[in-house]
Amino acid sequence: MIVEPYAADPAFPDLEAAGDPVSMRQLFGEHLRPAGETAYTIRDCRLSRVRYRKGARCVLQYVLTLSHPATGAERTQWVTGVMYTGGKTRRKWEKLLKSAPDVPGADPAFEPFAFVPELDMLVEVFPYDRRLPGLPLLMAGPSPDLEAPLLAHFGPGWRIEAWDVDLVRYRAELGATIRISARAEEAATGRAEERRFYAKVYHDDGGEQTHSVLRTLRDRTHDGTAFSVGRPVAYLDDLRTLIQKETPGVMLRDVLLKGEDAGSAVRKAAAALAELHLSDVTPPRLHSLGDEVRALERTGRLLRWACPHLGAEIEGAVGAVISNLDEVPPTPTHLDLKLDHILLDGERISLIDLDGFAGADPLLDTTGVMVRLGGMSLLFPDFDEERGKEYERAFADEYFGRVPEAWRDRLPVHYAGAALKMAVGFFRRREAGWPGKIESLLNTAGESLAGRTPQ
Numbered sequence: 356m357i358v359e360p361y362a363a364d365p366a367f368p369d370l371e372a373a374g375d376p377v378s379m380r381q382l383f384g385e386h387l388r389p390a391g392e393t394a395y396t397i398r399d400c401r402l403s404r405v406r407y408r409k410g411a412r413c414v415l416q417y418v419l420t421l422s423h424p425a426t427g428a429e430r431t432q433w434v435t436g437v438m439y440t441g442g443k444t445r446r447k448w449e450k451l452l453k454s455a456p457d458v459p460g461a462d463p464a465f466e467p468f469a470f471v472p473e474l475d476m477l478v479e480v481f482p483y484d485r486r487l488p489g490l491p492l493l494m495a496g497p498s499p500d501l502e503a504p505l506l507a508h509f510g511p512g513w514r515i516e517a518w519d520v521d522l523v524r525y526r527a528e529l530g531a532t533i534r535i536s537a538r539a540e541e542a543a544t545g546r547a548e549e550r551r552f553y554a555k556v557y558h559d560d561g562g563e564q565t566h567s568v569l570r571t572l573r574d575r576t577h578d579g580t581a582f583s584v585g586r587p588v589a590y591l592d593d594l595r596t597l598i599q600k601e602t603p604g605v606m607l608r609d610v611l612l613k614g615e616d617a618g619s620a621v622r623k624a625a626a627a628l629a630e631l632h633l634s635d636v637t638p639p640r641l642h643s644l645g646d647e648v649r650a651l652e653r654t655g656r657l658l659r660w661a662c663p664h665l666g667a668e669i670e671g672a673v674g675a676v677i678s679n680l681d682e683v684p685p686t687p688t689h690l691d692l693k694l695d696h697i698l699l700d701g702e703r704i705s706l707i708d709l710d711g712f713a714g715a716d717p718l719l720d721t722t723g724v725m726v727r728l729g730g731m732s733l734l735f736p737d738f739d740e741e742r743g744k745e746y747e748r749a750f751a752d753e754y755f756g757r758v759p760e761a762w763r764d765r766l767p768v769h770y771a772g773a774a775l776k777m778a779v780g781f782f783r784r785r786e787a788g789w790p791g792k793i794e795s796l797l798n799t800a801g802e803s804l805a806g807r808t809p810q
């Protein structure tokens with residue numbers, strides 16, 4: 356049940372039922388209407404992600420397992436439940452009824468949207484997403500808008516012969532990442548090539564800004580620099596979609612799991628990050644001290660809702676981090692750096708997913724990586740905890756050997772903040788054992804604030 360151990364919210368009295376897979380399987384079966392003649396049976400319902408703003412809005416992503424009534428063949432269907440306060444949910448549903456949105460080329464099991472009156476919940480059926488209007492078109496396959504920039508990347512005289520689309524990541528009403536495998540043929544020679552691209556769909560104009568960031572960073576990097584970034588192909592304003600060429604390399608996370616020369620990879624990543632932080636690139640925006648305080652306050656609110664029994668400890672840790680933050684000269688900062696955003700291709704490090712790129716305290720990047728290295732056993736239960744700690748120390752040693760010595764003074768407070776943010780991620784993704792992982796990272800934050808930070 357979503358209410359245990361979560362704290363109750365009077366603004367959402369039906370949140371318990373919304374978080375109960377058994378209840379939701381029944382309600383979806385009653386309210387989702389078949390998109391065609393086939394009436395699929397919902398065999399299973401799993402809550403996969405939660406976004407929550409107390410007293411205002413809750414977004415819940417579900418994964419449904421469906422069964423064909425005649426053949427028994429199973430398929431997976433994403434659906435999203437959105438709940439607002441003050442009757443706003445029903446008004447949005449009524450507005451959708453009037454607009455009758457078109458979902459080109461989609462093959463969902465159910466009609467694009469529905470309303471569950473028992474929960475005052477608007478339901479969106481993937482690929483329909485009212486805040487990502489370009490998503491259905493991209494999932495449907497090649498379109499003139501998308502085909503033109505890809506053909507331009509192949510060169511004159513080429514035509515696309517085949518096209519495969521795979522969903523890589525989907526965050527309801529925020530964005531999606533789609534992998535496109537395009538096979539093209541040169542008309543004059545008959546020569547064929549297959550290339551991979553990634554299309555990132557945005558709910559706002561963030562893709563245009565990221566496109567500009569990637570172009571700027573690529574202009575500043577060369578063979579002698581320690582890092583590179585993905586190559587942008589085009590930004591499609593009408594679809595709010597950024598197209599990038601596939602960035603070669605293996606995720607640092609996967610290198611660590613294999614364990615082959617992982618220590619060297621960690622040090623290369625640290626050197627690349629230091630070079631980014633010391634570069635003279637001018638970011639398009641700033642992430643100020645006030646912005647970071649607000650981010651930590653949101654983190655604290657969500658953690659207290661997720662684990663009310665730890666409320667006092669969470670409030671104390673968040674308050675201690677905020678009170679010890681200092682305003683520092685901003686440097687180019689990734690601002691969403693995880694182990695799968697760092698790719699290793701031979702001697703070269705590539706940084707991807709630069710949507711958050713800003714001028715900020717660089718220790719936000721550094722500690723985000725360190726906490727994940729030290730917490731690899733939380734991410735992957737079979738991973739040796741001490742090995743993760745060794746990688747963390749190697750990363751810190753390489754990084755702080757390359758940046759101003761005074762930066763290390765801010766390590767304890769930012770390390771604690773990074774641990775709290777990592778804890779929220781376990782809850783949002785509904786990972787197995789998330790309450791215990793939150794408690795473990797809360798302890799990590801406390802130890803760092805007490806001066807026991809990996810150096």
